[in-house]
Amino acid sequence: MCDQARAAISDAGRLQTLHDRLLDKVRGGKKMPETAEKIVEELFQNPMLSISVLSKKWGLPYNSVKHGVERLIEMRILEEKTGGLRNRIYVCPQLLRLIERRE
Secondary structure: OOHHHHHHHHHHHHHHHHHHHHHHHHHHOOOOOOOHHHHHHHHHHHHHHHHHHHHHOOOOOOHHHHHHHHHHHHHHOEEEOOOOOOOEEOOHHHHHHHHHHHH
16 A cells, blocks of 8 residues: 555656746746746646647637647647647657656
8 A cells, every 4th residue: 555655656757847847947948938837737627638628628729739739749748649640649758758657
């Protein structure tokens, strides 16, 4: 039981460190869209994102969310995983590696 608790605390620490590092990177970026920071926060609630879903969830124009996603791709925070022209899904590879390591 103690080992599981230590592992959970360690995992939480690694997730918090990644969260803080990504936010610092976004906050330090030039000409950062307003949605970029919000997208990073969303990643830690749902590590797989869709522009259309976020647009509807936040009540923002599709292009506003798209601009934030594109900037995060340029910064190598997000990657597109579906390879299609529609219904694309975006992930943060660093976050996925942490999650997969926990399982």
